[in-house]
Amino acid sequence: MMARLVRAAQDPIGPLAPTRITLTVDGEPVEGVLGQTLAGVMLSADTVAWRSTSFRDKPRGAFCGIGVCFDCLVVVNGQRDVRACQRRAAPGDVVEFHRDMPLSTPEERP
Amino acid sequence: MTEVLVIGSGPAGLAAACAARALGRRVVLLDASDYVGGQYWRHLPPERPARREAVLHHGWSRFQAMSQALERDPLCEIVTSAHVWAIDAGRVHVMVGEADGAGREARTYAAAAVVFATGAFDRALPIPGWDLPGVFTAGGAQALAKGERVAVGQRVVVAGSGPFLLPVASSLVQAGSTVVGVYEASHLAHLARQWTARPWQLLATPAKLLELAHYASVHVKNRIPYATGRAVTAIHGGQRVESVTISAIDETWRPIPGGDVVVAADAVCLGHGFTPRVELPIAAGCRLDARRFVQVDEHQRTSVAAFYAAGEITGIGGVDLSLSEGTIAGHMAAGGHLEDRALRDARARRDALRSFAERLERAHRIGENWTDWLSDETIVCRCEEVSVGRLRSVAETSRSSGLRSLKLQSRAGLGACQGRMCGRSVETILAAAAPGGHLIDESTTDRRPIATPIRLAELAFGNDKSVEK
Amino acid sequence: MDVTIVDRGPAAGGTSAAGEGNLLVSDKGPGAELELAKYSLDLWRSLVGSLEDELGSAFAPVEYDPKGGVVAASSASDAEALFRFAEAQRGVGVDARTLSVAEALALEPELSPAIAAAVFYPHDAQVQPAVASEALLASARAAGTRVLTGTAITGALRDSGGRLIGVTTTNGSISADDVVVAAGPWSGDVARLLGGVLHVGPRKGLLLVTTRMAHRVLHKVYDTSYVGAVQSDSSALQTSSVIESTAAGTVLIGSSRQDVGFDDRIDVAVLRAIAANAIRLMPFLADAMVMRAYGGFRPFSRDHLPIIGPDLDVPGLWYATGHEGAGIGLAPATAELLTALLLGEPTSIAVEAFLPGRASLVGTA
Numbered sequence: 001m002m003a004r005l006v007r008a009a010q011d012p013i014g015p016l017a018p019t020r021i022t023l024t025v026d027g028e029p030v031e032g033v034l035g036q037t038l039a040g041v042m043l044s045a046d047t048v049a050w051r052s053t054s055f056r057d058k059p060r061g062a063f064c065g066i067g068v069c070f071d072c073l074v075v076v077n078g079q080r081d082v083r084a085c086q087r088r089a090a091p092g093d094v095v096e097f098h099r100d101m102p103l104s105t106p107e108e109r110p
Numbered sequence: 111m112t113e114v115l116v117i118g119s120g121p122a123g124l125a126a127a128c129a130a131r132a133l134g135r136r137v138v139l140l141d142a143s144d145y146v147g148g149q150y151w152r153h154l155p156p157e158r159p160a161r162r163e164a165v166l167h168h169g170w171s172r173f174q175a176m177s178q179a180l181e182r183d184p185l186c187e188i189v190t191s192a193h194v195w196a197i198d199a200g201r202v203h204v205m206v207g208e209a210d211g212a213g214r215e216a217r218t219y220a221a222a223a224v225v226f227a228t229g230a231f232d233r234a235l236p237i238p239g240w241d242l243p244g245v246f247t248a249g250g251a252q253a254l255a256k257g258e259r260v261a262v263g264q265r266v267v268v269a270g271s272g273p274f275l276l277p278v279a280s281s282l283v284q285a286g287s288t289v290v291g292v293y294e295a296s297h298l299a300h301l302a303r304q305w306t307a308r309p310w311q312l313l314a315t316p317a318k319l320l321e322l323a324h325y326a327s328v329h330v331k332n333r334i335p336y337a338t339g340r341a342v343t344a345i346h347g348g349q350r351v352e353s354v355t356i357s358a359i360d361e362t363w364r365p366i367p368g369g370d371v372v373v374a375a376d377a378v379c380l381g382h383g384f385t386p387r388v389e390l391p392i393a394a395g396c397r398l399d400a401r402r403f404v405q406v407d408e409h410q411r412t413s414v415a416a417f418y419a420a421g422e423i424t425g426i427g428g429v430d431l432s433l434s435e436g437t438i439a440g441h442m443a444a445g446g447h448l449e450d451r452a453l454r455d456a457r458a459r460r461d462a463l464r465s466f467a468e469r470l471e472r473a474h475r476i477g478e479n480w481t482d483w484l485s486d487e488t489i490v491c492r493c494e495e496v497s498v499g500r501l502r503s504v505a506e507t508s509r510s511s512g513l514r515s516l517k518l519q520s521r522a523g524l525g526a527c528q529g530r531m532c533g534r535s536v537e538t539i540l541a542a543a544a545p546g547g548h549l550i551d552e553s554t555t556d557r558r559p560i561a562t563p564i565r566l567a568e569l570a571f572g573n574d575k576s577v578e579k
Numbered sequence: 580m581d582v583t584i585v586d587r588g589p590a591a592g593g594t595s596a597a598g599e600g601n602l603l604v605s606d607k608g609p610g611a612e613l614e615l616a617k618y619s620l621d622l623w624r625s626l627v628g629s630l631e632d633e634l635g636s637a638f639a640p641v642e643y644d645p646k647g648g649v650v651a652a653s654s655a656s657d658a659e660a661l662f663r664f665a666e667a668q669r670g671v672g673v674d675a676r677t678l679s680v681a682e683a684l685a686l687e688p689e690l691s692p693a694i695a696a697a698v699f700y701p702h703d704a705q706v707q708p709a710v711a712s713e714a715l716l717a718s719a720r721a722a723g724t725r726v727l728t729g730t731a732i733t734g735a736l737r738d739s740g741g742r743l744i745g746v747t748t749t750n751g752s753i754s755a756d757d758v759v760v761a762a763g764p765w766s767g768d769v770a771r772l773l774g775g776v777l778h779v780g781p782r783k784g785l786l787l788v789t790t791r792m793a794h795r796v797l798h799k800v801y802d803t804s805y806v807g808a809v810q811s812d813s814s815a816l817q818t819s820s821v822i823e824s825t826a827a828g829t830v831l832i833g834s835s836r837q838d839v840g841f842d843d844r845i846d847v848a849v850l851r852a853i854a855a856n857a858i859r860l861m862p863f864l865a866d867a868m869v870m871r872a873y874g875g876f877r878p879f880s881r882d883h884l885p886i887i888g889p890d891l892d893v894p895g896l897w898y899a900t901g902h903e904g905a906g907i908g909l910a911p912a913t914a915e916l917l918t919a920l921l922l923g924e925p926t927s928i929a930v931e932a933f934l935p936g937r938a939s940l941v942g943t944a
Contacts, residue, residue: 002244002263002264002376002377003260003261003262003376003377004260004261005259005260005261006255006259006260006261006285006286007286010286011160011259012162012165012166012284013154013160013161013162013163013165013166013259014160014161014162015154015158015159015160015161015259016159016160016161018158019157033157033158034157034158035154035155035156035157036258037258039258040254040257040258040260043254043258043260043262044258044260048243048244049243049350053495054791054828055494055495056495058241058495059242059243059349059350060241060243061243062246062250062254063245063246063247063250063492063531064231064232064246064247064249065247065250065251065252065253065254066149066152066231066247066249066250066253067142068231068387068527068530068531069247069492069527069530069531070493070525070526070527071493071527073526079210079212079866080790080792080866080868081526081563081790081868082209082211083209083210085250085253085254086142086209086210087208087209087210088144088155196845196847196850198845198846198847199844199846201847203847210868393844393845395844494827503637504639507634507635507637507638507639508590508638508639508713508716508717509717509720509726510589510590510591510713511728512588512589512590512591512592512596512728513589514596515589515590515592515596515709515712515713518591518596518707518709518710519639519709519710519713520639521827524827524871525791526790526791526870528870528871549589550588550589550728550729551588551589551592553592558871559844559845559872559873560845560869560870560871560872563868563869563870564868564869565865565866565867565868565869566787566789566854566857566858566864566865566866566867566869567854567858567865567866569787569850569851569854569869570851570854570855570857570858571855572851
């Protein structure tokens with residue numbers, strides 16, 4: 001595990017018992033903690049990429065973490081263009097990954 | 111009626127709201143997050159209580175005192191999840207509801223005075239591989255550590271420039287990560303020159319020194335290697351970060367041949383200074399200064415009557431300066447006078463801290479030859495995946511010296527983030543490739559009349575009935 | 580001819596960078612402008628290929644897309660008017676195909692099924708206007724044209740008899756036998772510096788841009804009020820729908836027309852009206868995320884026709900301006916007409932309606 005949630009027992013802040021929630025991420029059930037953002041839930045599961053870029057089909061996930069870079073966009077309950085680092089996870093949320101077809105503009109292509 | 115509208119609830123915004131309330135004005139405090147505190151006091155939401163959250167923060171008691179006083183105050187309305195998306199004719203247009211939601215509540219405020227306290231975000235310079243998953247901005251990694259208790263990696267490299275890298279490394283350590291090293295691009299000799307040029311000025315800001323001393327002690331205790339004159343110049347990996355190249359760089363940030371080391375890491379945190387969030391002040395018509403921060407006078411007034419600004423949007427200076435500026439801005443926006451007793455401390459602190467901030471900025475400013483670590487393939491605009499080579503090619507083939515045209519030719523800065531991440535780097539690279547080495551239009555990448563995205567239906571059907579006069 | 584282009588800013592920095600890049604016949608009724616448009620669209624078709632051949636693949640793509648336009652009517656009476664308009668256009672050789680609702684939805688599936696009827700114009704097309712301008716400029720440069728950007732006109736050079744023999748600029752004087760003002764909505768100001776009187780004003784327009792999405796808008800899609808607005812004399816705010824996808828996957832949503840001088844601020848009430856019109860026409864857009872709004876100024880003349888040709892009172896002064904929202908589309912034909920006039924050669928189509936001295940431009944000052 002690389003990206004992960006700080007383990008409660010080792011956390012200097014002494015977290016109290018969290019409320020567990022379950023959501024569906026890319027078709028799989030994923031457990032999270034009430035109060036996490038969607039990015040927090042996914043990073044806690046060491047999922048660091050959840051979007052493919054439109055032109056070069058590269059993996060992307062969180063980058064700025066504060067809602068500025070728009071790299072972490074996901075589809076939530078059918079709605080596109082939601083910043084995963086800004087949206088709180090709600091029990092039962094269905095999160096899908098933006099996998100745009102690479103667009104065929106005449107721009108530079110690898 | 112709203113007498114003072116404060117946009118942003120970080121240190122500057124909270125201080126502004128408190129100062130305006132102290133003069134008896136009705137205050138509305140807006141923040142896009144679902145709780146107050148801003149990036150500096152980013153903390154866990156109420157759903158995740160903890161016994162000792164204060165250990166993650168500086169000035170936590172000050173934060174709690176301000177936020178609790180405002181929360182208890184019936185004449186201060188705190189509106190969280192408030193997304194300010196436009197300002198026209200002095201009116202502030204807001205959607206209230208979840209981030210990037212739909213059908214949010216539309217509100218429009220026409221306040222007697224407005225205080226902008228919208229803060230800043232980390233600037234990350236483009237680096238080959240910086241678009242790999244596992245690369246974060248330094249502030250992003252810290253926000254995830256403090257606001258989510260997420261450690262972004264096991265072995266983390268922190269790189270960039272400025273004293274802010276130190277608290278980021280501390281936050282990472284507190285989240286259980288191993289910080290492989292903190293790589294400060296500025297040279298020690300350069301830092302020393304800037305810091306000791308007028309040593310008496312440091313005496314005016316003891317709190318700053320204490321804060322830095324604290325971070326330094328955390329670093330010593332945790333044996334975090336700290337190196338100056340070093341930069342991450344390439345990030346490697348297939349689907350995510352696996353290693354980074356750390357280069358020795360000269361004082362202009364040009365990599366020195368033979369000075370590369372490759373280090374294994376699973377996350378990288380980059381912070382090459384900050385970019386102020388100026389789209390709302392620009393939309394309101396406020397002038398920027400030569401450094402492209404919001405221009406304010408000693409009253410914290412912008413160039414537009416009744417609009418004030420405080421905190422990092424007026425210059426990067428840290429929390430104490432933000433608090434002082436916020437206090438002055440809130441007091442003045444509420445109709446106070448600069449000579450009022452209530453401002454005496456804040457003014458003295460502001461003036462001392464500003465010179466401290468200017469020295470920090472000089473010490474850590476971006477070296478002009480950072481572009482030497484780019485290759486033609488390096489992505490600059492992350493959203494539209496525009497490479498360095500593409501930027502140079504449109505400039506060379508069209509021989510244009512217009513930013514607008516070059517953006518439209520390359521699509522740099524036209525994607526979802528609207529140039530927030532790449533804008534200033536795009537400008538630098540295009541200017542260097544343009545005839546004569548500079549761009550000639552007045553346009554910059556800072557202008558974003560739609561300050562945060564809005565669903566078309568929200569735009570269409572959000573009515574203005576809630577305008578307060 | 581020996582040509583120098585002078586621009587106070589960078590090239591393509593004003594109106595050319597602020598529009599949608601419309602190459603349209605659909606919004607023009609029978610008359611001189613439609614003839615100019617038909618001719619110009621023919622020129623564009625061949626021009627795009629020759630520009631690409633000349634400039635090579637390193638040059639940014641002009642994004643020429645002959646996608647066709649669909650004009651939708653929302654009520655039975657609008658449909659009747661639209662069909663009459665299309666019939667008149669067919670009478671002068673425009674390919675304008677009337678569509679039932681079912682046919683329209685087959686062609687453009689996201690159109691509101693509540694529309695009454697539509698007309699399809701296969702010859703409507705689109706370019707990226709700033710890139711197209713830069714491509715034309717690069718081609719001109721390759722043919723020997725001198726380009727001076729960042730250079731503003733400050734006045735006229737005259738001989739001892741008072742005849743215009745060039746211009747003074749912020750970067751020195753330039754002598755010329757002929758001076759052509761093609762400064763869009765700022766043309767009147769430049770003409771005045773050179774002794775001419777030209778009534779061209781700015782008509783502000785705002786556009787919305789969505790985030791990238793899969794292509795769901797296949798043609799240029801307008802409502803019938805667009806045609807009315809283009810030809811309108813009203814100075815009050817007008818909004819009408821124009822919706823189209825770009826090559827990068829964003830959707831451009833217009834449009835508005837407002838006579839407010841050169842005030843470039845974004846007006847939320849105008850954005851709301853544009854958004855509401857678009858959702859009425861293509862309901863799926865309700866959920867689309869708007870990430871940008873931008874505006875620009877169309878150069879409009881009193882009779883809404885371009886102004887192409889000599890200033891009769893100032894020998895040596897010429898105009899190519901006043902195309903309102905159609906400048907990109909009409910540019911190649913305008914250039915050809917102007918060149919023929921400068922050389923004293925016959926023009927390929929009638930030019931009388933566009934001459935600066937025409938009756939509809941004078942006498943109302």
